[in-house]
Amino acid sequence: xxxxxxxxxxxxxxxxxxxxxxxxxxxxxxxxxxxxxxxxxxxxxxxxxxxxxxxxxxxxxxxxxxxxxxxxxxxxxxxxxxxxxxxxxxxxxxxxxxxxxxxxxxxxxxxxxxxxxxxxxxxxxxxxxxxxxxxxxxxxxxxxxxxxxxxxxxxxxxxxxxxxxxxxxxxxxxxxxxxxxxxxx
Amino acid sequence: xxxxxxxxxxxxxxxxxxxxxxxxxxxxxxxxxxxxxxxxxxxxxxxxxxxxxxxxxxxxxxxxxxxxxxxxxxxxxxxxxxxxxxxxxxxxxxxxxxxxxxxxxxxxxxxxxxxxxxxxxxxxxxxxxxxxxxxxxxxxxxxxx
Numbered sequence: 604x605x606x607x608x609x610x611x612x613x614x615x616x617x618x619x620x621x622x623x624x625x626x627x628x629x630x631x632x633x634x635x636x637x638x639x640x641x642x643x644x645x646x647x648x649x650x651x652x653x654x655x656x657x658x659x660x661x662x663x664x665x666x667x668x669x670x671x672x673x674x675x676x677x678x679x680x681x682x683x684x685x686x687x688x689x690x691x692x693x694x695x696x697x698x699x700x701x702x703x704x705x706x707x708x709x710x711x712x713x714x715x716x717x718x719x720x721x722x723x724x725x726x727x728x729x730x731x732x733x734x735x736x737x738x739x740x741x742x743x744x745x746x747x748x749x750x751x752x753x754x755x756x757x758x759x760x761x762x763x764x765x766x767x768x769x770x771x772x773x774x775x776x777x778x779x780x781x782x783x784x785x786x787x788x
Numbered sequence: 789x790x791x792x793x794x795x796x797x798x799x800x801x802x803x804x805x806x807x808x809x810x811x812x813x814x815x816x817x818x819x820x821x822x823x824x825x826x827x828x829x830x831x832x833x834x835x836x837x838x839x840x841x842x843x844x845x846x847x848x849x850x851x852x853x854x855x856x857x858x859x860x861x862x863x864x865x866x867x868x869x870x871x872x873x874x875x876x877x878x879x880x881x882x883x884x885x886x887x888x889x890x891x892x893x894x895x896x897x898x899x900x901x902x903x904x905x906x907x908x909x910x911x912x913x914x915x916x917x918x919x920x921x922x923x924x925x926x927x928x929x930x931x932x933x
Contacts, residue, residue: 744899
């Protein structure tokens with residue numbers, strides 16, 4: 604049953620991706636990429652990665668769809684026709700895809716107990732969280748406590764990204780414009 | 789969006805529960821899926837929904853840029869500040885065991901504090917990015933959608 608649902612979700616993602624390549628209306632493309640995010644969130648739920656699914660649904664389907672719509676509102680609603688030859692890009696994509704598939708063949712199968720992810724510190728976190736931190740969600744324990752430095756770095760990255768967008772796209776502009784107006788008159 | 793009655797009514801109904809859900813995800817992150825990052829995003833989504841339906845100007849008047857810019861610094865400060873509190877109490881940076889009498893109680897406090905920092909920072913940054921995009925004058929007419 605689980606295999607059938609997984610296969611169905613993967614097929615739906617591929618079908619949506621193919622639909623995206625054929626549609627010219629960018630509004631529909633943005634909506635379909637939101638659909639892809641939701642479908643992959645479902646896949647993550649199937650893999651028991653609920654935290655990741657949560658993030659994917661909130662960020663992928665929520666915020667980025669809104670930001671893409673904002674971008675469309677500033678640019679154009681339909682894709683321009685491409686007159687160029689598409690064969691070389693297609694060949695590059697197929698080649699890259701084959702290399703990636705070849706790469707996955709060497710990976711341990713999903714959830715295998717002897718995979719590197721299960722045999723190093725992961726087991727220690729699972730064994731120690733109940734004793735040391737007393738909270739049921741091990742993901743939170745790892746993110747906020749055992750790997751607190753990493754998360755501090757991530758928050759700093761988010762902070763820097765926000766700062767960059769504000770400085771580049773002129774969130775500060777309103778204030779400096781007001782100041783300029785005050786200076787002029 | 790002056791004439792979209794259904795959108796306006798539904799938005800009014802939805803904004804409250806979304807904010808509540810954001811708070812739930814924020815403070816229930818120790819026990820269920822979720823945490824500061826997801827909660828910040830969900831909290832920001834409620835504001836963005838309000839901004840889309842009732843107009844960015846309205847939202848910006850209630851929640852000005854200056855406040856948001858201070859909030860994203862505040863989030864990082866809360867996180868790093870928690871680290872420094874444990875340093876001043878004589879432990880390593882971000883070692884929460886010293887924050888309370890028992891080690892695991894300190895861990896609980898520390899995790900809640902840093903998750904709050906993450907939540908505030910992510911919320912403010914998402915909203916700032918939305919403001920930066922949506923504040924530019926659009927070229928598309930409202931009825932083209």
